Amino acid sequence: MSERYRIAIVGSGPAGLSAAGRAAARGLPHILLEKTxxxxxxxxxxxxxxxxxxTPSQLVLRSDMSFDAGKRETVLGTWNEQAGPVNVRLNAEVKSITGSQGNFEITLTNGDKLIAETVVLAIGTQGNPNTVRAEGGHLPHVQYQLDDPAEYVDENIVVIGAGDAGIENALGLAADPEQRNIVSIVNRSADFARAKDANVKALTQARDQGRIAILTESSPSKIEAGWMTLDTRDGEARIPCDRVIARMGSAAPRKFVESCGIEFTSEDREAFPKLSPTFETTTPGVFVIGALxxxxxxKHCMNQGYDVVEFIAGNTELKPADEPILEKxxxxxxxxKSVSEWLEFLRANVEILNELSPLQMREFLLDSEVRFYKKDDRVFERNAPGSSLFGIASGGVLVEIKPTDPSVTVPIPAGSIFGEVGLISGRRRGATIRAGADSILVEISRTAALKLMATVPSAKRTINRITTERLLLQMFGSGLSRTDIEEVVASAEVKTVKAGEPIIKEGEDGYDIFVIRSGSMVVQKEIGGKPIFLSYVPAGAYVGEMALIDGGRRTATVKAAVKSDVIKLEGDAFRRLLARKPELAKKAQTDMAARKDLNNYIEAKKDSFGGIVDMYSSVASFLVENGVGEATDVLLIDEHLCVGCDNCxxxxxxxxxxxSRLDREAGRTYAHLHVPTSCRHCEHPHCMADCPPNAIHRGPDGEVFIDDTCIGCGNCERNCPYGVIRLDKVPPKKPGLLSWLAFGAGPGPGEPDKKWAYAKAKKAGVEAPKKAIKCDMCSGKAGGPACVRACPTGAAIRVSPEEFLSVALLSRGDS
Structure with a gap:
């Protein structure tokens, strides 16, 4: 006869162990099944x-099992001691769960069976890790677990994944210098959205101490004995690699969970089971807690273990441990409304939150803010700093699109989002937004928004769809509405393209349209057996319309200048849109005609001025290699005109x-063009990726600047690939020109002698701290950049790269 229990708990992790401890304390017949x-x-x-x-530190622990921060061995030792009253069966792996509430039959892999009125699944996800999909991911030196960092000595070790597990593994491997390990950690993005702040700080500190190399915006493309090839923002990189430790997260053991009759929130691999606020699944009597x-x-898991047993025991008055925090x-x-009613209201009414479970909503809200705005209240002002995302739960907002006339607005309705430009690009707010009616808005911090996109696929898809829709309306205009482009947006596919990878190849069939969302593209054409540079395509532009409108094969190759995101639009859907909207068709024809003219012009010049065209192509390629491809504003010096006066x-x-933020003589030169050491004001600045005080911002004109909150940590200096940032002591303010002329105060015009600066500081009893110094495009100063204004010959020019490559350079080649 089978054993019978009130509660069967599967999995003895923190959640399952806490549940079993509560059942034992309550005297409920229970069994804790653990497969190991x-x-x-x-x-x-x-x-x-x-x-x-x-963590979280503000959350009260509610469990019969103790838990304090400490070493793994101490935590396990405490739990082993306190598990005495718990009815545990080890080496008991569950094969199947059948039956219904009050009479579930649990079959173990050894053939044993037992009966339970209710079942609590606390099995976690660690047994189902996400695997390396790169070539060579199956090799024996690729592993998904690290037991003892001390076992590895004198190895080049690459950790893939920058969540908590990956960071902690990397720190453990690099902790003892006597092990002589060379440790690198690879992170697909520039941010550490999945990791705790304390781990991120420890990682950056280890990087600063030279113990760990952090490779952001990178992913493995090939693994071989002794080496790993990475796709990075700037192209391929091959690094030594004796061992790979992949910590890229895990997914639910979906096949087993679904065999219990439990439904998931979606078909996505990362989706979670559908749960009620009391953790009950779509199979009555089966509950899910913990990582699953x-x-x-x-701490969350242990609280859930306590709570679920209380719910099963009939304690309907129990509120979750985080209730007081959320109430506030x-x-x-x-x-x-109660907390649970507010959570359901927000989940149901903000589209990006629709597929979150009640449990995920609680965790999400701990990192977010919900506010009420009366009609006409300002949410934020144009040019204000900010990188948070907003969701509209009720009411709606108005976007003031014309700075000189606040009455000209575009509405954004309930359910949608706004603020995505600041989230994606780090730019200041592009418009003033005010409440169009009494509204409830959710402000989602950048960290929480990135985590939401990383862990909830439906949220990422929704944000991509909305940003695509807005980008297309902004680009194409022509009186288009959201309804007009609905079919095109539905066909959209966001793709990340590595540097040098083509999205269109000359001579191939195809008529899809590609919109450059971030990064940039170069257009090349085979002329005389050589790839000739035609043009540069920045973010916010599109390519591919020639084959769509004229038919035939692709007439040029388009490839990424730097790592870029593109939106692929299905050609047939776009063609139907052109047929419905003559104004848009006319605009596309005009854009195509301009590109055709450029192509024809270069082909014609190749016959009569082949050397000039080759020079143009070479110079353009050189500029892209030197950062123009990701710049928004670049300083160039024409060596034909420069007299070396150093006025700039x-x-x-x-x-x-x-x-001075400029080093005129440094940098590279090709032909008559010199790229000095001066900030390019990158579209997605490397320097912003890891600034602890968030001191680096983008101004209203695109300038990237560092404010006074800089702490001199040097992260931006290390992250800049162009060497345009340095740490220097900020000198005391220099007396003005009139004071120098009238009274001889100060060192006079130009950069003051450092001896003067430091002597003044010493006299004042102040040791000037070091801060990061870089070009800010003379933001806020009349007349624009001083370097350009001071050049007596016009040799120094600041331009957007597309203007220079498409117009200025070509005209010089023809002169």
Whole structure:
């Protein structure tokens, strides 16, 4: 006869162990089934000596099992001691769960069976890791677990994945200098959205100490014995690699969970089971808690273990442990709703939150703010700094699109989002937004928004769809509405293209349209057996219309100048849109005609001025290689005109407290064009990626600048691939020109002698701290960049790259 229990708990991790502890304390007949020969396999598999965090710190622990931050061994030892009253069966792997509430039959892999009235699944996801899909990902030196960092000595080790597990593995491998490991960590994005702040700080500190190399915006493309090839923002890179430790997250054991009759929120691999606020699944009597429910933090898991047993025991009055925190966050909203009612209201009414479970909503709201705005209240002002994303739960907002006339607005309705430009690009707010009616808005911090996109595929798809829709309306105009482009947007596919990778190849069939969302493209054509540079295509432009409108094969190759995101629009859908909208068709014809003229012009010049065309192509390629491909504003010097007077550097120093941001002589030269060491104001600045005080911003005219909150950590200097940032002591303010002329105060015009600056500082008893110094395009100064204004011959020019490559350089070649 089968054993019978009130509750069967599957999995002895923090959630399952806490549930079993509560059942034991309540005297409920229970059994805790663990497939291994030890408790809490997830913690057991942590690397030896790992420090286990107890976050969030403000959350009260509600469990019969103790838990404090400490070493892995201490945590496991405490739980083993306290598990005495728990009815545990080790080496008990569950094969199947059948039956219904009150009479579930659980079959183990050894053939044993038992009966339970209710089942709690606390099995986690660690047994189903995401695997390396790059070539060579199956090789024996690729592993998904790190038991003891001390086992590895004198190796080149690459950790893939920059969540908490990956960061902690990398730190453990680099902790002891006597091991002589060379450790690198690879992160697909520029941000560490999945990791705790403490881990990110520890990682950057290890990087600063030279113990770990951080490779952001990179992913493995090939793994071989002794080497790994990476796709990076700037192209391929091959690094030594003796061992790969892949910590790229994991997914639910979906096949087993669905065999229990449990439904998931979507078909996505990363989706979680559908759950009620009491953790009950779509199979009555079966509950899911812990990482499988979307809550990976230990303290959350243990609270859920306690709570689920209370719910099963009939305690309907119990509120979650985070209830007081969320109540405080929601107390200023109108209407009388409980926390759970507000969470459901927000989930149901903000599209990007639709597929979050009640548990995920609680965690999400801990990192977000919900506010009520009365009609006409300002949400934010044009040019204000900010990178958070807003969701509209009720009401609606108005976007003031004309700075001189606030009455000219575009509405954004309830359910949608705004603020995505600041989230994606880091730019200041592009418009003033005010409430069009009494509204409830959710402000999602950049970190929370990136985490949402990384962990909830439907949220990422929705944000991509909305940003695509807005980009197309902005680009094409012609009186288009959201309804007009609905079919085209539905066909859109966002793709990341590595540097040098083509999206269109000359001579191939195809008529899809490509919109450049970020990064940039170069257009080349085979002329005389050589690839000749035709033009540069920046973010916010599109390519591919020639084959769509004229038919025939592709007439040129379009490839990424730097790592870029493109939106692929299905050609047939776009063709139907052109047929419905004559004004848009006319605009596309005009754009195509301009590109045809450029192509024909270069082909004609190749016959009579082949050397000039080759020079143009070579110079253009050189500029792209030197950062013009990701620039928004670049300083170039025409060596034919430059007389070496250094007025540009002196003017820069005069405009910036005696510290020049420009090194005229440094940098590379090709033909008559020189790219000095000066900021390119990249579209997606490398320097912004890791600034602890968030001191780097983009101004209203595209300039990237560093404010006074800089702490001199040097992260931006290290991250800049062009060497345009340096750390320097900020000198005391230099007396003005009139004071120098009248009284001899100060060192006079130009950059002050450092001896003067430091002597003044010493006299004042101040040791000037070092801060990051870089070009800010003379933001806020009349007349624009001082370097250009001070050049007596017109040799120094600041231009957007598309203007220079498409117009200025070509005309010089023809002169």
């Amino acid at each position: 020969d030890h408790l809490s396999d997830t913690i057991y598999k942590y690397q030896r000596g790992k420090h286990v965090m107890a 429910a979307g809550y990976p933090l230990i 966050k929601l107390e200023g909203l109108p209407g009388r 550097e002196k003017a820069c120093a005069d405009s910036h407290d005696g510290l």
